[in-house]
Amino acid sequence: MAINPFSPLYNVFALKLLGGAVLEGRDGPVTGRAAHKRRLAILAVLAVARGRPVGRERIIGLLWPEHPTDSARHLLSESLYVLRKELGEGAVVGVGDDVALDPAVVPSDVGELEATLEAGDPEGAARVYAGPFLDGFYVADAPEFERWAEGERERLARIWARAVESLAEAREAAGCPLQAADWWRTLAARDPHSSRIALRLMRALDAAGERAAALRAGSTHAALMREDLEVEPDPEVLAYAERLRAEPPRSARAAPVPLPEPGAVTAPDEVQPEPGDAAGAPGVGPAEGAPPVRTGHLPRVPVRGARQEPRWNRAAYHGGLVGMILGLLLAALTSPRPPAANPSPERDPRRIAVLYPDDYTPGRALQYLGNGLVERVTHDLSQVDGLEITPLNAVKAYRDGKMSYDSLISSLDVGSVVEVSVQGAGERVRVTVKLADTNTRKYLDSQTIDHELGDLLSLQDSVSGTVVQALRRVLGREIRVRERRAGTQSDEALALVLHGEKERDDAAVIARRKHPLDAAAAARRLRIADSLLARAEAADPEWPDPPILRGRVALSLAMLLDEGPARTQALAIGLGHAKRALDKEPDNPAALEVHGTLLWQLVATAATTPAKDPRLAAAERDLRRAIDLEPSRATAMATLSQLLRIRGGFAEADLFAQKAVEADAFLEDAHVILNQLHFSSITMANYAAATEWCERGRRQFPEHRYFVDCRLRLLVEDPSVRPDPNLAWRLVAEGNRVDPPETARAAGHAYQPIYRQMAAAAVLARAGQKDSARAVVARARQATDVDGEMRVDVMYDEANVRLLLGEKESALRLLEGYLALRPDQKPFIARDPLFSGLAQEPRFRRIVSP
Secondary structure, eight states: OOOOTTOTTTOSOEEEOBTSOEEEETTEEOOSGGGSHHHHHHHHHHHHHTTOOEEHHHHHHHHOTTSOHHHHHHHHHHHHHHHHHHHOTTTEEEETTEEEEOTTTSOBHHHHHHHHHHTTOHHHHHHHOOSSBTTTOOOTTOHHHHHHHHHHHHHHHHHHHHHHHHHHHHHHHTTOHHHHHHHHHHHHHHOTTOHHHHHHHHHHHHHTTOHHHHHHHHHHHHHHIIIIIOSOOOHHHHHHHHHHHHSOOSSSSOOOOOOOOTTOOOOTTOSOOOTTOGGGSSSSOOOTTOOOOOSOOOOOOOOTTOOOOOOOTHHHHHHHHHHHHHHHHHHHHHSOOOOOSSOOOOOOTTEEEEOOOEEOSGGGTTHHHHHHHHHHHHHHHHTSTTOEEOOGGGGHHHHTTSSOHHHHHHHHTOSEEEEEEEEEETTEEEEEEEEEETTTTEEEEEEEEEEESSOHHHHHHHHHHHHHHHHHHHHHHHHHHHHHHHTOSOHHHHHHHHHHHHHHHHHHHHHTTOOHHHHHHHHHHHHHHHHHHHHHHHHOTTOSHHHHHHHHHHHHHHHHSOTTHHHHHHHHHHHHHHHHHHHHOTTOHHHHHHHHHHHHHHHHHSSSOGGGOTHHHHHHHHHHHHHHHOTTOHHHHHHHHHHHHHTTOHHHHHHHHHHHHHHOTTOSSHHHHHHHHHHHHHHTTOHHHHHHHHHHHHHHOTTOTHHHHHHHHHHHHOTTSOOOHHHHHHHHHHHHHHSOHHHHHHHTOTTHHHHHHHHHHHHHHHTTOHHHHHHHHHHHHHHTTTOHHHHHHHHHHHHHHHHHTTOHHHHHHHHHHHHHHOGGGHHHHHHOGGGGGGTTOHHHHHHHOO
8 A cells, every 4th residue: 555655644734835835734734943934945856856965055145145155054054954963964964065855754745746747647746736836935035046936836737737728638538528527627727718629629518418517518618718818708708608509419408507517616706707708799698598696696895905906827836635525525426326126215324323343453463542532532423412422332233244345334323334444554543434325325524633542531532532523524514405305306506506505615714814815715616606596596496595695605705895885794794694594584593693693793894883883683683583483593592692782781691602612513613702702701700611612622623722822811811820921922923924914904903912011011910020021011002003903902902011011000091092993892891801900990980880
């Protein structure tokens, strides 16, 4: 069996340069001195050389071109010393005036990509390529390095494209046009302006009998050429589209609405154009008979921080791998099954059997470990509301060979099976867990965890936590698809809804990067989703799901936009969609939740004081009604919890947040809910509970900013915790790593990096380092001088620091100024434990009174 060079079982470090720049260790991304940008740049230069020596002068010319020679050589020597110390002496080898990176010690995905191609495995190369070389990675004052990186980026993109094209042509030659279309679609997503690729995709789709999809691909390409480049499409594309319309279809069956195919990466613009779009002009347009697109589409408004420039393939790069995985899952769940002579009812995927483990270690030496893991996973899954887990005793007959796999599935009537295997190597163990759908006989997910053998309890926690979260998410998606199937009799509407949901999910993945270009790409996919859902609504006007989902898409888009008219317009359009759904089904819990959530966001966006806005009561009624109708609706509970906090109902807000955690069987919003519970506990001075929620969030979402910042917040606010300035600054650095200032600005929480500084100042004040605390406050105030909103935010945190410094009058003056600008915060300030020392001050009682 081939060894994965990136497995921590075999290598301590791995360098990932495709789609970003990350040096990974066994415990995740390395954040120490070796991860400094210029040191990562040195590793990138050496990794591209694939073990061949690179001259020191070459590296200096790329990274320190403006420095004097002696100074630059000293900087390079210092960087190489750090890398050897952090990565091991054998990682970076020096021979005379040359330097090389040993790929056996620190493998890279660039090396794997090229080695895979050299081995004649283009499909393997296509899998390795996760995005552009050093995407989003920038080294200041190093223009030569930027030019070198751009050249390598183009070179690697070309060899990847050649590999994918060879796969497409091989599938065509083998008589598999649908699989060929998958690969042509992948290329079209990367280079949507290539007429040659668009034409090959159209031909492959037509050869597969997908006439409507072929026309849609041509329509998409034509719209992009006219809108982005302001030129007419290639005449050959137009002529081929006209020929497709004129000729009878290749197959007698009606061409279905295209769904994401296995292995496909959907092009960001693969959607029928909206009224007035260029694709509606004569030439290439929608297939005849396509349902009309309804009015009321989401506005084409600028996204926060996005540059207005021609659209290109960055979104496809970022979303490619995720799109491929989701495409596989969606196609597996929605593809028709061959009819059986006596079809049996479909088994419920929520009924799960966890099988006893396979031990691939010589002598089955780790069977005891596998058994313990299976028992732990079974127990933890059984705690999830909404899942029905088969007792282990019921699967013993299969383990003992007394019952076949098919008999086991039939007798237990389970829709999902969890398979566990263990394999030891020295002092480490690899655990693999797979989820299988018993209806389709396909694997839906697979998780592999490498761990030290020494600490078995830690191993059980790690394996069970990772596996249970993954399985819950996958099952949640599968069940969502099955519920959609049950809601409509229109195959076309169902296909469009599933396609629209996939675009929405892809947008969420892309938006997590928070870069302005990614925000623009996410917004574009959301508009695609809205257009698909509009067509679904036209195909089945009685089905409430399409307008409900359009309301959710509008909400997602609004969250990408700057506060103001653009966000308000998106929310208002979403509210109209939700109202149409309620007209169809007044007691639809999903429609009530979307309607209430959109009202709540309109209140939060408005300039008025939220607690006095009459729409707040209407939002609360909708959310409470949704929960009454469907007590497991976790997202409604989480939103209601937020709303109640604004109104000062902290105890009930905390109750609904806890209920949301219990009801959220598939972890769709667990990070938000856990963060809310942490905040609620902090507000009520329940620091033990606040710590518990913070730690739970860290285990489930170790790279989320919420669960780095919550540790810093506890260091500030929990009086039982010893003030530790060194730990505070480490947490500030960790928070800025997972949520850099530029990312925070793009994501709409620009103050968060400033808050981290102010939190460190509070810890310094608690530790008695008063001058240092004042210096940090002064820097934070200077950083917020140009932003009025952040200047108000810093007043709140500075009041806390001043109080810790013993400067009570300064604290009161700051709070007075803060509440004059934000009077809706008076209920919070009055009950905030940070200011409990002011509770008996008449001036404090006066400024917090309503």
